[in-house]
Amino acid sequence: MSQLELIGGAASNYVWVCRIALEEKGIPYTHTSVMPHSPEVTAINPLGKIPVMRHGDVTLCESRAICHYIERTFDGPSLVPSDAEGAAKTEQWISIVNTAIDPLWVRTYFREYIFPTGPNGTANRDAIAAALPRMKPHFEMLDRAVASGYLVGGGFTLADINLIPILYYMNTAPEAAELLAQSPNLTAYLRMHMDRPAVKATMPAQRPGAARAA
Numbered sequence: 001m002s003q004l005e006l007i008g009g010a011a012s013n014y015v016w017v018c019r020i021a022l023e024e025k026g027i028p029y030t031h032t033s034v035m036p037h038s039p040e041v042t043a044i045n046p047l048g049k050i051p052v053m054r055h056g057d058v059t060l061c062e063s064r065a066i067c068h069y070i071e072r073t074f075d076g077p078s079l080v081p082s083d084a085e086g087a088a089k090t091e092q093w094i095s096i097v098n099t100a101i102d103p104l105w106v107r108t109y110f111r112e113y114i115f116p117t118g119p120n121g122t123a124n125r126d127a128i129a130a131a132l133p134r135m136k137p138h139f140e141m142l143d144r145a146v147a148s149g150y151l152v153g154g155g156f157t158l159a160d161i162n163l164i165p166i167l168y169y170m171n172t173a174p175e176a177a178e179l180l181a182q183s184p185n186l187t188a189y190l191r192m193h194m195d196r197p198a199v200k201a202t203m204p205a206q207r208p209g210a211a212r213a214a
């Protein structure tokens with residue numbers, strides 16, 4: 001079968017998630033770095049969101065589905081615990097990241113630094129001010145959750161893989177970096193996991209929005 005092709009711009013946190021999973025498992029793959037809604041993307045996902053994936057006759061969208069396909073198709077270190085509780089906890093945290101953390105931290109707060117909606121192309125300060133009090137309890141929850149160094153049990157899972165790119169980006173925006181600095185476990189967690197070879201190897205060269213702004 002031909003190599004797996006992952007499609008979507010490297011700066012996307014969801015593309016980064018899939019690339020970390022591929023690297024962790026040591027899978028050779030090709031990466032086609034294109035913007036959302038490019039023809040390569042809409043051919044697989046009519047909604048135009050990245051990432052999408054092609055592997056032989058298999059096409060998929062949604063990072064979560066792609067990661068589970070990677071996990072079940074290929075050998076290499078397991079990214080989902082084999083016990084029922086560990087697997088369910090992994091799903092639990094992926095779901096929390098995708099349905100609560102990403103919509104607020106990335107699509108609402110961080111968005112103002114990459115696709116500003118304020119006057120004259122500036123960040124909308126009201127939107128940022130409204131997001132921060134809602135983000136604080138998320139930081140507190142996650143700070144407690146990663147006290148062991150991992151979201152699930154004592155090992156690295158898809159749950160961590162989903163959180164790390166978002167945490168990395170938060171550390172580049174002033175107010176979120178301050179919330180992170182007030183979260184000692186999360187700070188140590190990010191530092192430790194940014195050192196993983198799979199994370200380093202897939203680090204985006206540009207931040208989100210750079211290609212569109214250029």
Ligand SMILES: N[C@@H](CCC(=O)N[C@@H](CS)C(=O)NCC(=O)O)C(=O)O
Nearest residue numbers: 012013014036049050051062063064
């Ligand atoms: N639930 C999707 C979310 C993917 C997503 O929101 N991707 C963003 C880039 S990080 C995107 O393609 N945005 C373009 C759009 O929403 O039209 C997944 O997990 O893959």
